[in-house]
Amino acid sequence: MDVQPASSRLCFDYVKTTLYGLTAALALISTAEAKIVQELTEQLPQANSSTIKLAAQSTTTYSSERKAPVFKEVGRGEMQWWWFSLYRARLLTLDGDYSSGEYPVMLDIEYYQDIPSDRLVEATLDQWQHIGVSEQDQQQWLSAISAVWPDVTEGDSLSLKVISPDSSQFYFNGEPLAEPLPKGFSNDFLAIWLSEQTSRPELRKQLLGELACDC
Numbered sequence: 001m002d003v004q005p006a007s008s009r010l011c012f013d014y015v016k017t018t019l020y021g022l023t024a025a026l027a028l029i030s031t032a033e034a035k036i037v038q039e040l041t042e043q044l045p046q047a048n049s050s051t052i053k054l055a056a057q058s059t060t061t062y063s064s065e066r067k068a069p070v071f072k073e074v075g076r077g078e079m080q081w082w083w084f085s086l087y088r089a090r091l092l093t094l095d096g097d098y099s100s101g102e103y104p105v106m107l108d109i110e111y112y113q114d115i116p117s118d119r120l121v122e123a124t125l126d127q128w129q130h131i132g133v134s135e136q137d138q139q140q141w142l143s144a145i146s147a148v149w150p151d152v153t154e155g156d157s158l159s160l161k162v163i164s165p166d167s168s169q170f171y172f173n174g175e176p177l178a179e180p181l182p183k184g185f186s187n188d189f190l191a192i193w194l195s196e197q198t199s200r201p202e203l204r205k206q207l208l209g210e211l212a213c214d215c
Helices: 006-028 031-043 049-067 117-131 135-148 185-194 201-207
Strands: 072-081 084-093 105-111 157-164 167-172
Touching (some): 117 135, 117 185, 135 185, 167 185, 185 201
Antiparallel strands (some): 072 084, 105 157
16 A cells, blocks of 8 residues: 655645635635636735635726726706706716717616606607608617606606717616617717707707807
């Protein structure tokens, strides 16, 4: 019967203990962290499981923070109808400056009144007709918003985040609504407020930061 040298047994026990610790750590962390652990074990072979798990969590948090862009306000304004204030709109970009054709960009609307979704859709159609959106596009865009827009109550927010002309999505109170929108939708939606043909030129100036709004 072969007897392993004491040094070999100690080495084997160390490896076994380390692997056991790593297995326990991997059972407690997410898939994203597990991938980071694999990288860390290659870079830090002497680290114990607790150290590796802590490093993985920190790296994952930092990675998540980097992926969430911080938008800065370009301008804000209020939509008035007779003596009613219907909503406050804000235009946001990454650097707080807006140039047509540059992305990402976000339009955020906070409602001051309770408005059913069918009224929102109807008002949006009126504005697309006003700025000259084609009939074909109107029908396609109407189908998209009718499928996802909810009724809004005072304090609710509806936001459109545009990553590119072909990639945009609505958010309701910070939560994404359904799937990303059709290609080309975002340009016609933003044009309701930002086009020179808009029915609300004062609000346009406020959103572009050309006119202040105490709102």
